[in-house]
Amino acid sequence: MGRQRAFDEDEVVRAAVGVFGSRAYDGVSVDDLVTHLGVHRNSLYKTFGSKRGLYLVALRRHLADDVRPLTETLAAAPDAASALRLVTSADLGLLLLAAVERAPADEEVAAEVAAALAAIDQAIADALSISPALAAALTAAALGIVLRGNPDGVGTALTQRFD
């Protein structure tokens, strides 16, 4: 039996999703984690093993808490415009950062990101009865629109092509 932990692991992981989702991995120091998560350094190491250990737990948490609900809502999307709106309005900060920054350097992260994106593609394909490839193109466009700050008219211009 381990000793009673003096912190709420669930809350700490949720806070880590926020920290890792808002700045680059290398820009997050253990000092930052200790400060933002309100956990002693020793407990952090004891519980998660390393910064990367915590990062992986936080990424999986983000996928379960934020991305999975998105795929569930997407499955009921009536048209391409709604699907696009759902993706562009979802909280995908950590997923996007992970895809850009950590996936190329970390196979485990790459596998998680690929699986999450594939689930989004599949949900869109099922909802709109389109091919997986076209659904992936729509997801890719939606994520690109998010990265570009969702400029006016872009989403509409794209989805008009689908209807």
Next chain:
Amino acid sequence: MALVHIDGDDLVVVIEGLDKLWAFKSSLTIPLANVRGATADPGIAADPKGIRAPGAHLPGVITAGTFHLDGEKIFWDVKDPSKAVVIELADERYARLVLQVDNPRETVTLVENALR
């Protein structure tokens, strides 16, 4: 200063130079199965380190040897905190190693890759 390398299924830490006197250790061999991860952590040197026994602790100069903190044993060998790497262990005499290495980023990648 410490040299960290992987030898088969073991993580090997070699303590260099005079540090081995202060640290009372010249090397440590730990099965990779008992290594949980590695993290570059320049900030750890500013934290309370616990009670030293045996080893040397001249604040601001060298932290070397075995420290006891919150019921855990922690091995330290650090002079320059900016190059500190924390290696977390399981089922070992030490709960974690805090080592000064030449290239923290490289060491972290080496250890984390060996664990995958």
